[in-house]
Amino acid sequence: MSAITRADVEHLGRLARLNLTPEEIDNFAGQLDVILTSVARISEVAADDIPPTSHPIPVENVYREDVVRPGLLRADVAAGAPAWEDDRFRVPRILGEA
Amino acid sequence: MSAHADELMDYDQAVSLFEPVIGLETHVELGTNSKMFCSCPTEFGAEANTQICPVCVGLPGSMPVVNAVAVESTIRMGLALNCDIASWCRFARKNYFYPDMPKDYQISQYDEPLCTDGYLDVIVPTDDGPQVFRIEIERVHMEEDTGKLTHSGGDTGRIHGADYSLVDYNRAGIPLIEIVTKPIPGTGALAPVVARAYVAELRNLMRSLGVSDVRMEEGSLRCDVNVSLAKPGEPWGTRSETKNVNSLRSVERAVHSEIERQSALLTSGGRVVQETRHFHEDTGRSTSGRSKEQAEDYRYFPEPDLVPVAPSLEWIEQLRASLPEAPAAKRARLQESWGITDFEMQTLVNTDALDVIEETVAAGVEQSAARKWWMGEFARSAKEQGIELSQLRVRPADIVRVETLIREGALTDKMARQVFEGVLAGEGDVDSVIAQRGLVVVSDDASLLAAIDEALAAQPDVAEKIASGKVQAAGAIVGAVMKATQGQADAAKVRALLLEKLGVSE
Ligand SMILES: [Zn+2]
Numbered sequence: 064m065s066a067i068t069r070a071d072v073e074h075l076g077r078l079a080r081l082n083l084t085p086e087e088i089d090n091f092a093g094q095l096d097v098i099l100t101s102v103a104r105i106s107e108v109a110a111d112d113i114p115p116t117s118h119p120i121p122v123e124n125v126y127r128e129d130v131v132r133p134g135l136l137r138a139d140v141a142a143g144a145p146a147w148e149d150d151r152f153r154v155p156r157i158l159g160e161a
Numbered sequence: 162m163s164a165h166a167d168e169l170m171d172y173d174q175a176v177s178l179f180e181p182v183i184g185l186e187t188h189v190e191l192g193t194n195s196k197m198f199c200s201c202p203t204e205f206g207a208e209a210n211t212q213i214c215p216v217c218v219g220l221p222g223s224m225p226v227v228n229a230v231a232v233e234s235t236i237r238m239g240l241a242l243n244c245d246i247a248s249w250c251r252f253a254r255k256n257y258f259y260p261d262m263p264k265d266y267q268i269s270q271y272d273e274p275l276c277t278d279g280y281l282d283v284i285v286p287t288d289d290g291p292q293v294f295r296i297e298i299e300r301v302h303m304e305e306d307t308g309k310l311t312h313s314g315g316d317t318g319r320i321h322g323a324d325y326s327l328v329d330y331n332r333a334g335i336p337l338i339e340i341v342t343k344p345i346p347g348t349g350a351l352a353p354v355v356a357r358a359y360v361a362e363l364r365n366l367m368r369s370l371g372v373s374d375v376r377m378e379e380g381s382l383r384c385d386v387n388v389s390l391a392k393p394g395e396p397w398g399t400r401s402e403t404k405n406v407n408s409l410r411s412v413e414r415a416v417h418s419e420i421e422r423q424s425a426l427l428t429s430g431g432r433v434v435q436e437t438r439h440f441h442e443d444t445g446r447s448t449s450g451r452s453k454e455q456a457e458d459y460r461y462f463p464e465p466d467l468v469p470v471a472p473s474l475e476w477i478e479q480l481r482a483s484l485p486e487a488p489a490a491k492r493a494r495l496q497e498s499w500g501i502t503d504f505e506m507q508t509l510v511n512t513d514a515l516d517v518i519e520e521t522v523a524a525g526v527e528q529s530a531a532r533k534w535w536m537g538e539f540a541r542s543a544k545e546q547g548i549e550l551s552q553l554r555v556r557p558a559d560i561v562r563v564e565t566l567i568r569e570g571a572l573t574d575k576m577a578r579q580v581f582e583g584v585l586a587g588e589g590d591v592d593s594v595i596a597q598r599g600l601v602v603v604s605d606d607a608s609l610l611a612a613i614d615e616a617l618a619a620q621p622d623v624a625e626k627i628a629s630g631k632v633q634a635a636g637a638i639v640g641a642v643m644k645a646t647q648g649q650a651d652a653a654k655v656r657a658l659l660l661e662k663l664g665v666s667e
Contacts, residue, residue, distance in 0.1 A: 078458055080258055117251060117463035123471040126229035129193050132200035134214030141210075150209040151327035154260040156312070 066103075067095045168425040172417060175424035176350040182397050183352050183416055184387035187340045187363055190306060191234050192373045197305045197336035198225030198268060198467075205379050209329040217305075217334035219264035224466055227252075231303060231336040232275070232470055233480065234372035238338060239276025239301045240481050241366050249471045250275050252303070252464040260328050261307035269304035269339075271461040275470065276301035281366070282489060283358040285351055291503055292351075296359050297343040308333035338372075344387075344397065352388075352420065357413040360384060361510075364409075365488040368516075378547075383407050386440075388419040390427060398423070399433040403447045406440045414445040422447075495519060499528045512540055517550050517557070524557040526564050534560055538578060542585050555584050562591040575648040576600045603650045606658065609642070612650070613659050616641035628663045635659055 072092045076083040083091070137150065146153035196203055199216035215223035239246055253271035279298035284291045308330040340363060348355045364382060367373045375382050384407070389400035401423070406415045423433050438447035486494075492515065496506045499522075509515045514535045521531040535550060543550050563580055566572040572580065572595075583594035594600075603609060616638045617624040626634040635656055642655045660666060 074458075078256070078460060117465060118468055120468075123249070123469045125226065125468050126232065127195075127200065127226040129195050129228050129230035130200060131195045131202045132214075134199070134201045134212065135218070137208075137210050140213065140218070149327055151311070151329050152210070152260070154326050154328055156325050157259060 066099045067092050071095075168429070169418065169421035170424040170428065172421055173350070175420050176352075178392070178428065179390040179420070179424055180346065180349065180393055181352040181416070181420050182344050182346045182389050182391065182400070183348065183356055184344050184400070185340075185342045185356060185359060185412075186385040186387070187360060188306075188337050188383045188385075189340070189363075189367060189373050189375060190381040191231055191336040191338060192371070193228055193230050193234070193336050195228060196334040197228050197231055197303070199223075199334055201334065203335050205376070205381075207331055210331060212331040213333070217263075218330050219262075225268065225464075227467060227470065228336060232472070234336075234370075235275050235301060235303050235338050236472060236477060237370050237480050237484065238340070238367065238372055239279065240477070241370055241484055241487065242276070242279035242281055242298050242301060242340070244276035244279030244298060244301060246472060246477050247273065247275050247277070247470075248474070249273075249469055251469045252467045253461045254464050255304075256460045260326060261310055262333065263308070263328075263330060267305060267307065268464055268467070270302035274300040274302035275472075281359065281362060283355065283362045284489070285354045285358045286503070286507060287351065294345075294348060294351075294355050294358075296345055296355075299341045299343045301338055301340050304337050304339060306332050306335040306337045344389075346397075353413040353416040356386065356416045357409050360412050361409050362488065365510075369485050369488050369491070371485075377408055380407055384412055386412060386415045386419070388416055388423065389433070390420065390423045398427070399435050401433060401436055401438050403438045403440050404450070408442075411440060411442060411445075415440050415447060418446045491515075491519075499532075501532075505532075509536070512536060512550070514540065514550055521557040521560050524561050526557070526560050530564055531560065534581070538581055539585070553585060554587055555581060559584055559591050566591075566595075570604065570651055571602055572600065573602060573648060573651060575643075576602070579648075601649060603646045604654065609646075609650060609655055609658055610662070612642045612645045613638065613655065613662060615645065624663070627659070627665060630665060632660070632665060632667055 069088050069092050072083065072088045072095065076088070141147045141150075144152050190203075193203060195201060196217055199214050201212045201214050201217055204212065216225055236246055250270065250273035252268050253273075254266040255269045255271070256266045258265055276298075277300050279301070281296045281298060282293050283296060284293050286292075308328050309332050310326045310328050312326050342359070345352075345355065360382070364375045364377070367375050373381065383405055386403045386406050387400045388403070389398045391397045401419060403415045403419060406412050419438075426433060434449075437450040439450045440447045492506060492510065495515070496503075501509075509518060509532070512535075514532075518528070518531045518535050521535065522528050539550060539553055539555060543553055546553075559581070563572060563577050567574065567577055579598060579600060580591055580594050583589070583598060584591060588594050588597060603612075619641065620637060623634050623637050627638070638659055639652055639655050642659075643650055643652055
């Protein structure tokens with residue numbers, strides 16, 4: 064069952080900020096289709112008593128006490144930042160956003 | 162940008178032609194000690210990037226863990242808003258590219274919010290008396306706040322022409338709850354007032370629950386305001402969304418001006434575009450932002466790094482049982498017990514004075530005296546300093562002390578005002594201000610009589626009038642004595658001594 068079209072791949076590429084060539088779009092459309100078909104086959108095998116899951120381990124309600132703990136030292140953060148100015152991360156201006 | 166963006170129709174005409182439908186999305190920072198998914202502190206005003214850790218700056222391999230108090234606060238807010246609480250729900254990733262979130266996604270809730278289908282009743286004053294509007298709540302969900310960008314470079318330092326941005330991630334990851342209303346029809350010309358009253362009541366509710374202190378001036382409450390118009394009997398029109406409206410007054414103005422704008426557009430043959438608009442505090446108007454004609458695609462999916470939230474019925478019922486009295490019920494109770502009018506109560510609420518006055522009364526001050534001080538001198542001082550009443554230096558205990566001293570005759574009203582002036586200025590508590598400023602009531606008869614003699618000698622004509630029975634003239638002499646004693650005499654006592662001396666009675 065074919066699910067992924069070229070238009071889908073172009074759309075996903077745009078959302079992920081990827082500049083895809085026409086060849087890549089064709090290539091990925093085929094590959095993604097194989098992946099989706101494989102997942103669909105698993106869904107067919109899964110009986111009604113196997114609910115869909117978003118997590119491999121069946122645990123719930125894992126919480127943290129609301130207690131403050133020290134984090135990173137700013138000097139260390141600055142040292143690891145690609146660009147740093149005035150105690151802040153310096154990032155490129157985002158076009159099309161206000 | 163729409164060519165018609167700035168044309169406005171007169172408001173009265175607009176609401177005579179169209180029925181507004183409003184909707185509000187309100188984000189509020191919870192008052193937890195630590196962030197939503199990590200243990201970083203949440204203090205406002207800290208130096209940039211000093212409250213961050215691998216989780217909230219999205220370093221690879223770091224894992225989020227949910228703050229228990231944030232979940233509890235959200236459930237309590239949901240219960241106070243009469244919502245259903247989900248027995249099982251998950252967090253979701255909202256994917257987008259903007260440097261305010263270092264992970265390139267925000268952890269939020271999508272199709273499984275923790276609280277759904279509630280309501281909040283708000284009361285607005287109208288010409289026909291107070292009117293109640295039931296605001297239906299669609300959902301209350303949890304998410305994390307974003308970092309703060311400042312735009313630099315270019316020639317103005319503002320976003321237009323900026324070459325780059327600077328990011329502070331202290332705010333990234335602070336727990337937020339988002340409260341979304343269903344569309345609110347039927348408010349007519351009152352739409353702006355209802356919107357404002359709703360946000361004010363949300364704020365009151367959050368404060369009474371203690372889940373947030375809601376400091377609006379620090380940006381801890383932010384509203385997105387949706388407005389659409391319809392001709393009576395016709396389906397709702399296209400809505401616009403005005404983002405980041407951050408004060409009660411702005412909420413009211415944003416709805417007001419959007420009704421005027423859309424009316425002008427629709428009657429001149431234009432159409433309302435589904436778009437995001439930006440509100441400007443200085444003009445009270447909004448300008449066109451991003452068009453939303455093409456639906457945003459955030460590729461939401463369940464957050465794989467977090468496990469589901471499944472509050473037990475026992476926990477929910479325990480939280481429900483421990484909810485404090487609702488603000489509306491409390492107002493009704495206090496209004497009844499103090500015997501004040503709707504208008505007087507509304508004024509207390511609008512001045513944010515209700516809680517401090519209640520505290521003061523609970524501390525033993527008569528309600529009328531408590532209201533007089535908080536709504537008079539103190540409200541004025543808070544306004545001058547641009548702070549809230551609760552942030553003033555004066556405490557209910559100070560008022561108890563001053564009122565006791567007035568009753569004992571140790572302070573006059575005028576001196577009491579001087580005492581509070583000192584307390585508000587940080588000169589110390591009531592007794593030390595009295596000591597430092599030498600505020601002592603002149604009460605010994607000898608010195609009062611001496612001052613009276615002096616005043617009578619200075620105004621012999623007045624003295625004669627009083628002696629001849631014109632008692633109303635006594636005020637001039639009492640005034641002179643008060644002036645001579647720098648307000649430190651008991652005016653009633655001065656009057657009595659004066660009349661006794663001249664042998665006349667009231
Ligand atoms: Zn952190």
